[in-house]
Amino acid sequence: MKSALLELSYLIGSVTFIIGLKMMGNPKSARKGNLLGAAGMTLAILGTIFLFEKKSEEGVVVADYAVPGIIYALIFGAILLGTIVGWLTAKRVQMTKMPELVSMFNGMGGACAALIGLMEYQHNLHHTAALATIIAGMVIGTVSFSGSIIAYLKLNGTMKQPIRLPKYNIINTIVMAGVVLFGTWVVMTAPSMTFLYLLFAVAIVYGILFTVPIGGADMPVVISLLNSFTGLAAAFGGFLYDNKIMLTGGILVGSAGMLLTLVMCKAMNRPLSNVIFGAFGGGDAAAGSSSISGSIKDINVSDTAVLMNYSKKVIIVPGYGLAVAQAQHVIHELETILEERGVEVKYAIHPVAGRMPGHMNVLLAESNVSYDKLVEMEDINPEFSSTDVVLVVGANDVVNPAAHNDPASPIYGMPILDVENASHIIVNKRSMNAGYAGIENELFFNPKTSMLFGDAKAVLTKLVAEIKSL
Amino acid sequence: MESILNLISEHREIIYFVLLSVFVGIEVIGGVPTVLHTPLMSGANAIHGVVIVGAIYVMLNVDPSDYLALALGFLAVLLGTLNVVGGFVVTDRMLEMFKKK
Numbered sequence: 009m010k011s012a013l014l015e016l017s018y019l020i021g022s023v024t025f026i027i028g029l030k031m032m033g034n035p036k037s038a039r040k041g042n043l044l045g046a047a048g049m050t051l052a053i054l055g056t057i058f059l060f061e062k063k064s065e066e067g068v069v070v071a072d073y074a075v076p077g078i079i080y081a082l083i084f085g086a087i088l089l090g091t092i093v094g095w096l097t098a099k100r101v102q103m104t105k106m107p108e109l110v111s112m113f114n115g116m117g118g119a120c121a122a123l124i125g126l127m128e129y130q131h132n133l134h135h136t137a138a139l140a141t142i143i144a145g146m147v148i149g150t151v152s153f154s155g156s157i158i159a160y161l162k163l164n165g166t167m168k169q170p171i172r173l174p175k176y177n178i179i180n181t182i183v184m185a186g187v188v189l190f191g192t193w194v195v196m197t198a199p200s201m202t203f204l205y206l207l208f209a210v211a212i213v214y215g216i217l218f219t220v221p222i223g224g225a226d227m228p229v230v231i232s233l234l235n236s237f238t239g240l241a242a243a244f245g246g247f248l249y250d251n252k253i254m255l256t257g258g259i260l261v262g263s264a265g266m267l268l269t270l271v272m273c274k275a276m277n278r279p280l281s282n283v284i285f286g287a288f289g290g291g292d293a294a295a296g297s298s299s300i301s302g303s304i305k306d307i308n309v310s311d312t313a314v315l316m317n318y319s320k321k322v323i324i325v326p327g328y329g330l331a332v333a334q335a336q337h338v339i340h341e342l343e344t345i346l347e348e349r350g351v352e353v354k355y356a357i358h359p360v361a362g363r364m365p366g367h368m369n370v371l372l373a374e375s376n377v378s379y380d381k382l383v384e385m386e387d388i389n390p391e392f393s394s395t396d397v398v399l400v401v402g403a404n405d406v407v408n409p410a411a412h413n414d415p416a417s418p419i420y421g422m423p424i425l426d427v428e429n430a431s432h433i434i435v436n437k438r439s440m441n442a443g444y445a446g447i448e449n450e451l452f453f454n455p456k457t458s459m460l461f462g463d464a465k466a467v468l469t470k471l472v473a474e475i476k477s478l
Numbered sequence: 479m480e481s482i483l484n485l486i487s488e489h490r491e492i493i494y495f496v497l498l499s500v501f502v503g504i505e506v507i508g509g510v511p512t513v514l515h516t517p518l519m520s521g522a523n524a525i526h527g528v529v530i531v532g533a534i535y536v537m538l539n540v541d542p543s544d545y546l547a548l549a550l551g552f553l554a555v556l557l558g559t560l561n562v563v564g565g566f567v568v569t570d571r572m573l574e575m576f577k578k579k
Contacts (some may be wrong), residue, residue, distance in 0.1 A: 025525050026502055032521050032573075033510040039573040042521050046566040049528065053562075056534045076542040082552045083537055090559025098567035109568055110520045113527075117561035121529045123554035127536050127547055149529075232519055238526045245532035247492070256499055257528035263503030264522050268515065275512075359512045366516035373575035384512055 010059045011069075015252070017055030022256035024048025029264065035379065052253050057083065103374050104331040107364045108163035111231045114238055115156030121149030121241035126208065128248065133198045138248060140195045145244030146204075147191055147211045152237040154215030159231050162219075172221045177285050180221075183214050218284075226283045228364040229272045233280075236265025275359035277421045304440070307458035309467065312434055313474035319396035321352045323388065325425055326368045327361050329402015329437065333464035336375040339401065341472050343377065349475070355381055356388040356398075356425050358406035385425060392429040400427065400435040401464050408449045417447060433457040436464055517572040524565025530558025 024044045031041025057080075062073035094113075101109050125146025132138040161167040173179055190207050193199075222230055243258030245251065273280050307315075316322055324343070330336060343353045355377065361368045369382055383391075392398065400407055410417035411424045427433050433456050440452070451457055460467060486493065510518055537551035 021528075025528075026506060029506045029518070029521065029525070032518050032569075033506070033514060035511075035514065038514060038517060039570065042517075042524075042566060042569045042573055045521065045525055046570075049525070049562055049566070052528065052531055053534065056531045057538075060535075060538045062539070075538055078542050078548070079537060079540060082548060083534060083555055086552050086555035087559050090556045091563045094560040094562070094564035095567055098564045098571065101568070106516070106520075106568065106572065109564070110516075110523050113561050113564040113568070114523050116557040116564070117523070117527050117529055120527075120533050120554045120558040120561060123550050123557070124529070124532045124536055127540075127550050127554070235519060235523050235526070238529070239522070242526045242529035242532070243496075245529055249532060249535060251531060251535070252495075254528050254531055255495065257525050259496055259499035260503045260506070261522045261526040263500040264507040265519070267504050267507045268519060268522075271507075272515070357512070359515075364516045364519065366513050366518075369513040370516050370572050370575065382513065 010061055014055050014059040017051050017059070018251070018253040021048040021052035021055075021253045024051075025253075025257050025260055029260065053087075102334075103336075103371055104334065105164070106370065107228065107231065107362075107367065108160045110364075111156045111159045111163060111234070114231065114235050115153045115160065117238045118149040118152030118156060118234070118241060121238065121245060122146050122153055122208065122211075124245055125149065126204065129204050130201065136195060139198060141244050141248045143191045143195050143207070145241045145248065146208065147187060148237050148244065149241035150208055150211035151215040151218065152234045152241060154212040155219040155230070155234045155237075158216055158219040159227055159234065163227055167220075173217075176217070176221045180214075180217050183210070183217055187211055187214050222283065226276075228360065228367075229269055229276075229280070229283050231364070232265055232269040232272060236262050236269060239263075239265055272360065275423070276419075277423055304452055305455075305458050307434060307460050309460070309470045310474050312458075312460055313471055313478060315432060315434070316346060316351065316397050316399070316471075317349055317475050317478050319351055321354075321391075321395045322346060322397045322399060323354050323356050323392065323395050323427075323430070325356045325358070325361075325398060325400040325403050325407060325427060326372065327358075327401060327403025327406065328367075329404075329464055331362055331367065331371050331402070333402065333466075335401065335464040335468050336371045336377075338465055338468040338472060340372070340375040340377050342468055342475070343381070345472060345475055353381065354383050354388065354391070356385065356427075357382050358385050358403070358425055361403055361406050385423060389426050392426050395430040397432045397434060398427045398430040400433065401468070402436065404437070404449055405447070407451055408447065409451055409454075410447065410449070414450075419447065427451070428454060428456070431456070434460050436460045436462070436467055438463060517569055520565060520569040520572060524562060524569055527558055527562035527565055530555060530562055533558045 025048055028041040028045030031037040060075065062070040064070055125142045128142050132142060187210055190210060194203055194207055219230060239258045239261030242254050243262055246254030246258055270280060273283060324339060330339065346353050355372060357368050372382060405419055407425050407427045408419060409428055411419045411422040414420055435452060435457060452459060533554035537555055540547045540551050
């Protein structure tokens with residue numbers, strides 16, 4: 009009876025995951041979809057706790073078994089503590105910090121899977137198949153954990169430059185092969201716990217080595233990939249316990265995460281292997297930039313105000329700089345006042361603008377920018393030629409023409425926003441530093457381009473005031 | 479060779495299960511607008527928190543005199559909860575902003 013009810017709760021949970029994820033694909037139903045998934049998860053967790061039946065070694069249900077109180081206390085204590093901390097962290101974080109938080113939570117899931125492996129190992133020393141599942145889940149979960157932590161540190165700026173050991177690709181491949189061989193050996197020979205901890209440590213090192221050389225611009229891809237890894241680790245847990253909801257949830261996220269990773273890579277027009285093994289913004293990147301020459305033209309706020317006020321059509325290109333400066337509200341104000349003056353305003357959203365796909369949409373939605381003003385790259389590109397002013401706010405690589413015309417550039421081939429076709433281009437940047445990918449941008453040297461230096465929020469606030477006074 | 483074939487026929491159901499789940503995962507993500515990629519990634523992130531079910535299961539089977547296992551299990555359930563609760567709440571916050579005004 010109990011086990012049938014548990015299976016039912018898992019079945020319902022699995023269905024809510026699938027329907028929930030599907031609903032999240034549409035802006036109208038997305039929020040409900042997420043809540044549906046959360047409800048299914050709650051059901052599965054409650055079912056696991058309250059419909060538990062102790063089974064003997066042979067898989068027979070032990071009648072009248074009472075779980076010791078201390079275990080219930082610890083489980084409820086952990087859930088309570090996790091809920092409070094998780095809830096508060098998620099509620100308090102600024103919208104701009106969202107990507108690193110997702111990375112952090114992903115790492116927690118990976119660590120959870122790894123701990124399950126550490127605990128289950130000794131109980132399964134004689135089942136090679138179970139051992140293989142445990143080791144696979146543990147190693148993948150661990151890599152996902154340490155990789156996510158590095159991704160977190162990179163995104164929040166603690167770790168700015170990609171760190172590349174000499175011949176890092178070879179070192180990484182050797183370490184990866186080492187982890188696989190070591191893991192296989194552990195499965196085959198079932199050695200003492202010491203070796204399991206050693207394997208755990210090596211997997212942590214591999215996760216670090218895997219993520220450390222990858223450049224900041226590629227972090228979204230890495231997070232999505234690690235997300236998919238954690239799904240896989242959860243699925244291995246499902247194999248181990250023949251637990252259907254861990255299987256569905258894990259595989260669902262594993263495959264969906266992998267597809268999302270590939271979609272992101274496609275948006276950047278680079279194969280996944282290039283993201284992982286390629287040196288983005290590495291030594292040879294400098295070669296492409298040396299050919300850039302010409303002078304940079306400044307523009308002040310009042311000239312910008314006049315130019316924009318008397319335009320017919322303005323397109324705003326937001327980038328990560330907008331998020332950093334927290335300028336999403338003031339940009340909406342700028343849009344509103346220009347619209348009042350009869351200027352047509354749109355936002356051009358590059359698929360990889362910001363630190364995650366859709367990052368800009370989330371950010372602009374926060375400041376109530378209307379949904380239909382956000383136009384995706386393919387749809388907006390033909391419109392630039394009929395645009396008077398393009399305002400680039402804190403974006404760099406996604407408008408770099410080197411992607412079109414400099415085969416030596418590391419971003420060559422990536423689809424970009426063709427802002428060059430507009431009559432005037434105004435670029436707001438804090439300084440002349442290169443973008444996240446660490447490459448020069450010849451757009452800034454274009455005769456049609458004027459640079460509006462300063463912090464996005466401060467400059468835009470002045471700009472809005474200036475336009476109001478016109 | 480024979481052993482591999484045996485393995486396949488023995489685990490026939492689970493193999494079907496995995497294959498179909500993979501396709502469902504791909505199908506569910508297909509055609510999602512870029513706008514929703516971040517919330518979707520975050521939502522998927524919350525869903526793999528289902529690994530907590532495994533953590534709870536291990537914990538329920540722990541021998542209460544094994545303090546190391548109790549500590550590890552506590553930590554596993556805690557981390558799993560962080561993944562689930564944090565994941566769903568963050569996703570909800572992102573999606574909240576998409577509601578029509």
